Amino acid sequence: KNQVEQSPQSLIILEGKNCTLQCNYTVSPFSNLRWYKQDTGRGPVSLTIMTFSENTKSNGRYTATLDADTKQSSLHITASQLSDSASYICVVSADNQFYFGTGTSLTVIP
């Protein structure tokens, strides 16, 4: 069964600290992996898209990694800001469909 699992479910960090979110998937055949940021009450917004051959991709303070052999991805947030408080969703694409993880809820406190 195609599944995307994320951990932790929720995370609270101090402003300025770094954090890493995890994503494990069993989706096949793999096309690409995306990380989205979803602010409360809004639709998801794309952060990164990675193909099978890419190990790392950055978007400002966000860095995503992909290990296609172990089917794991991570999203590292550097020097967190209050505006990073949101849900972060891992999405794996296969064929014509997208499989969404349940997200990690990140809260950044002053």
Next chain:
Amino acid sequence: NAGVTQTPKFQVLKTGQSMTLQCAQDMNHNSMYWYRQDPGMGLRLIYYSASEGTTDKGEVPNGYNVSRLNKREFSLRLESAAPSQTSVYFCASRYGTSGGALHEQFFGPGTRLTVL
């Protein structure tokens, strides 16, 4: 350039009532999608349309119908609403027509539907 717009933003229905959720995009995208998002679950695909004139079922299509009215508009209809359809509904669009294409998927702001 409004991106993806959805109407209404909020809706309360009684069991058995019908309604249509509207979605429009102005980015000349080929593919459009309807998802639902429930607490503790990832977004789940209801229906999608890879191009004008075509629609396909997603993971949870039961109780819903869709219409790709033209390239811009993709509507979702609940014929007889049930409490299990209480959810937040998101419409999305992207230029590509296959999951392998690297085109970004853009989401609308969502419709919060409550069925009593």
